[in-house]
């Protein structure tokens with residue numbers, strides 16, 4: 001295929017097969033699991049995934065890759081083991097999969113993570129920009145601690161598993177990457193309403209909570225970025 005990289009689709013491609021193997025081994029596919037891959041591109045992860053006895057669905061908006069995958073994996077498609085959806089993942093209605101995997105475009109990483117968290121799934125393995133991974137797992141009181149950390153932290157447990165050099169990709173991007181694990185967890189809050197509350201608080205992250213919202217409890221003098229997730233939920237439920 002003539003590589004005409006699309007900036008619009010955030011196309012940098014993993015060239016290190018050992019990293020692809022590592023990601024798939026982190027995912028640990030089990031027999032008959034339904035697995036979703038976001039943004040297969042040339043299929044470096046797809047190829048490894050198809051070695052397992054799983055049902056694989058891949059979502060890719062770029063018709064060039066869809067055509068390439070349709071050709072390379074026609075037997076898997078015929079046997080029903082592989083389904084290729086030509087679409088923007090962000091526009092799909094959330095579904096149910098056992099596991100999700102993807103080396104996702106940097107510029108829409110937070111939208112993709114928020115969308116994944118609307119899915120019914122057990123765990124996801126994603127390759128993301130290193131700095132983005134650090135924002136996901138940031139501790140309260142640090143500059144990286146944000147609405148993204150809290151929103152994703154309520155709905156899941158996230159860990160950085162492995163850092164990947166920019167030199168493992170082509171064309172070489174300006175940033176390094178990290179492989180992260182997302183494990184979905186149960187939560188008991190209206191996430192849409194809570195997120196609106198977070199947007200308001202974190203838009204003034206250095207102001208005292210009592211000067212942002214009508215709250216006069218024990219955390220009034222704290223700043224939003226200083227509170228743990230549980231403390232933010234407490235403020236939300238009392239305001």
Ligand SMILES: C[S@@+](CC[C@H](N)C(=O)[O-])C[C@H]1O[C@@H](n2cnc3c(N)ncnc32)[C@H](O)[C@@H]1O
Pocket residue numbers: 008009010011012013014015038039040041042043044045059060061062065087088089090102103104105106
């Ligand atoms: C960083 S590249 C990774 C490609 C391949 N998985 C790899 O590791 O080499 C991101 C891929 O996501 C695709 N992509 C971009 N926007 C997307 C979207 N909204 N939904 C699904 N895939 C998207 C791109 O076309 C590209 O194939």
